[in-house]
Amino acid sequence: MTNSIGELEKDAKCIFVIGSNTTENHPVIGMKIKKNVLYNGAKLIVADPRRIDLASIADVYMPHLPGSDVALFNAMMNVIISEGLADENFIAEHTEGYEAMAEVVKKYTPEYAEPITGVPAEKIRQAARIYAESDAAAICYAMGITQHRNGTDNVKSACNLAMLTGNIGRPGTGVDPLRGQNNVQGACDMGGLPTVFTAYQAVTNDAAREKFEKAWGVPLPGHAGTVLTEVINKAHHGDVRALYVLGENPMMSDPDLEHVEEALEKIDFVVVQDIFMSETARFADVVLPGASFAEKDGTFSNTERRVQRVRKAVSPPGQARSDWEIICDLATRMGYPMSYANSEEIFEELRTLTPSYAGMTYQRMEGGGLQWPCPTEVHPGTPFLHKDGNFSRGLGAFTAIDHIDPGEMPDQEYPIRLSTGRSLYHYHTGTMTRRASALNEHVPAAELEINAGQAAEMGIKDGELVKISTRRGSLKMKAKVTDKIARGVAFTTFHFTETPANVLTSAEFLDPVAKIPEYKVSAARIDKLSAEEMTG
């Protein structure tokens, strides 16, 4: 997030939520948004193919079709430019690339976007005006924006919209990705990416690499590594021989599970370090028992870049050990001694190599954590980035972006756009929440959300077992017939190992930059089952 969670509760005068079912996936942020809208008079714009909870209190709700985000953003910008609502001073002083962007946007009149997005032109106009005329407008998005073949374009479109109206660098403004995992921000900050060391220092940058070589006392590779989704592809071709999986579950979370399974089977040696025998761990040659968050010390970095303490409350079960201890032990056995007395010693080392974390200490984090960048020990941390429109790269760059269709468009055989995601009561691959007794009792199985009108035409009743198929595979699950989802769209969750939704999704269409799979659009078909099939 460029800005802070707290600003969504009071500073933002308008919040544009797109591709985020906030009240289910970031419930506490959802609460703050609702509070701002209902009690502080903030305006709310919601764009989502499902009529999510927030839509019920939105000033404008746009049920746009999955994969039409760029067209929607462009159409809003078209309105803003043509009605003279753009922040010309901000554009002139703080940005570049406006002309090229404006040129592309020119053709995206709301009427042009209407058939692409499925949103009536007038609603797009209303939304654009509310957003542009607000004193401080924030954009919140999540995987509904990023999990597309053009996810990077979607994010850049959000940035375009924010810059076009000068909604950046002030409290209550900004472009706020709501990150889905407790420490996904930290994993990125810490260099858990194939291209960068900590704090996004490029591995290809000689100075950066030299710094780390000096600190770590070994020569380091200077070419970028392979991203996760492509590691799986490479494994298929026999180019990946060993895989060490630390607390991940690609056999549930990755697209096209059959493809993943084949890949894992081809890899010579798989190590999985986890707290449970996950779907992935079953493919391991060696399984190492790690510790849960309650059993170790350390820090997590949340979606607003706040680094907070994690504290050990109980001992790990049996012989299980903290993940950092296991890594140290293994490194030492491989001839590279790693020895730390505790997690704080590791943090002390990493902050010397991580400029944005340099000023943080465990001691300083006691008072509610610190938000990076925090370069020195007297720096108070940074609640919002790009203060007064001063971008870290100098000028904010507009990008000219055209709409492209999803990789798989619906056709006669597969007429539905299937989208996947999470529900309030479960989390990601379900490894934890399926074992949380109350959560699993409350919601024990996946459902397939189908538009009520469409279900009626197909003769499908609420709660009836149906078959959902894509070109990759098919699943049977209960239909949830609802008017909260647009016609032509279906939705299910990927929490349940009994109905692993990622047998349906495609690994074929990746975002060219982020390599994110297109989870939010798979061409699918829904079949009513015969009485025999239902019982069987």
Place this chain on the structure above:
Amino acid sequence: MITLTINGREVQTPRGSTILEACQRNGISIPTLCYDPDLRLAGSCRMCVVEVKGRPLYAASCVTPAESNMIIETDSEGIVAARKVILELLAARHHFNCQVCEKNANCTFQDYCYQYGIKESRYEYGHGAIYEITDPNPFLERDYNKCIMCTRCVRACEEITVARAINVKNRGHEAKISTAFDGNLADSPCVFCGQCVMVCPTGALTSRVSAGMGRSYEVDKVLTTCTYCGTGCTFELNVKDDRVVGVTSDRTIVGSPVNKGALCVKGRFGWDFIHANDRLTTPLIKENGEFREASWDEALDLVAQRLGEIKTEHGPDSMAMFTSARVTNEENYLAQKFTRAVLGTNNVDHCARL
């Protein structure tokens, strides 16, 4: 600042504060049941009444502005008598089964009964309404026989969670907290965040997941950060005998900068996976397609050996590490350090995309 006299002592408080705040600033304790600093004021429990010289009525200190030169008595004979009557009235409807109550020793109402010596109630003429405990949800227990109608749950639901699932139904002594048409919580807009449990001053709302697992005085509370989504809510793990038995909220801005005690259903009620029976407890090595238990030495030596061999045979870039958005910064740092410095490749990534 304004100056006023409380219990014969001249004290100061900022203009605009309530009498309660003036007392709190000056170390004078006032009992409260409906008051909650994070919620809209109700002024309804009347436990915080004080005497203000020159005013015929007692003033509820939580909602009465402190004024310059006020002369206030917080513990006069009349005030103590009033509080006793209020407690006795509540005691007459409250179902005391403290010996098995989850809130025992952590119950504001119990504390005040003790403090004011309420051994029995003069007003137990007949029983109040007897409510059945029927809501079938797995998260929280609603026992209206213990409810003292402070409405903190209603206000928390309305103002913190903004779910607006519950409100007061019926009037007078029949008033009770209820969903629309008094149905089950699961059929209401309730999202089972348990903010109501957090603010309840009695045993009327408690966690079913924690039930019977530990008394409040038996547990240590460890402040930590939630393991689920990226919001970064903080909470306290309640620990007894090296086991997590519950989650409670630290509501201070220092202890809970992001969420100020508010949690979602997963954070508050989704913690018992920690002690699931099928946790991995020992290293495992696969032999002939079956896992067998192994020692750390054996397992790690095997991993070191195999990774070493593959590195020699196929080069560092034939290896990859998936680090995790689940583990700590320190562990992510070490994971990429291990990949780069020990394996010698930049093939490290995690599920940020998935």
Place this chain on the structure above:
Amino acid sequence: MIEEKRIVLRNADNIDPEDIKDYLQAGGYRGLEKARSMRTIDLIEEVKKSGLRGRGGAAFNCGLKWSFVPPNRGATFVVCNLDEGEPGTYKDRTIVQKDPQTLLEGMAICAHAINSKQGYIYCRGEYPYVVELLNRAIGQAKEAGVLGDFDIEVRMGAGAYVCGEETALIESLEGHRGEPRFKPPFPGVEGLWGQPTVVNNVETFANLPEIVLNGGEWYAAIGAPNYTGTKVLTLTGDVKNRIFIEVPTTTTLREVVFGFGGGIKDDKKFKAVQVGGTSGGFIPEHLLDTQIDADSMRSIGATLGTGAVFVMDETRDIVDIVTRIAKFFEHESCGKCNPCREGTYRAYEIMKKINQGQAVAQDIDNLTVLGRVMEKACLCGLGQAAPSPTLTTLQHFYPEYQARLRAQ
């Protein structure tokens, strides 16, 4: 013999209440015209000078109440309390039925004083015919153009006694549960929809046209100096003449009961009179020479309240009547504050026990302690006044209670 003095009822039975022309002919809306020629500050001053105090029960100085409305705080509202929920009271209904335009004129005068464009009349749910009458009256006033840009809407209550309390009334008007708010903030500062609001009783508003027209000093000269003017009273119970009257506030209770009321029916003996409605204190014979003004009433533990005068003859069973009253409050408590919700319930339980001859002396002690706490600790007037019948009868008619106690 003291005589009636009709100010609010000046037009009663002299004009056709359904025809605004009659009202105009009788000098109607000249008060408003004069008020509108005055600066608001002078208008409020004039009302203050009249000494007019609220006729709903709390007896707060009317002009002073208006002066609390802060200028420049956005929209302001004028709300008329026509909830008239006190058993035995029908004065507000009578005023409106006899002369609806005088209420509208009074509200419009207030609107000018606080710069309000919108008024509401909160009408008792049991008075649907009054709502119709008022709507016709408002229609005529609009047509005649006398209200200018001030609009009045009639809203109906739903039978909750507590909605006669001004903040509960506001909650109800907003569509919420009828529950009182704590004060401060008073409605004058933060009332309907959070905006400055003046809530006055029908009778209070109905006094205003004459006060403005004749001047505050004229009004102040009528009645008791600390509670000026007249009061409309409704006589019920065991009195010969069950009538409504409007009398100067210097009138004594004895004059009301034995003069206007003609004494006790069937020539029985007087036992007690309850003034002000259900929550009023019970007054015995020896206090009947007290003036009806609010302060004098208060000094004998009674309330003038809404002006209901309920007379009881020698055959009446005080304990039984108080038990019924306790039941009424148990039923009408809104349930918001502890001492009222639980207290009215337990008070009724104890009264039932006494009434059934099952109680012991300790029960009466418990009841007394409870009543004394409720009077001072309850959130709103309902709970504060609820113990009054019990406490005053325990004071003046204790032998009747004693006779009911169980032999120990």
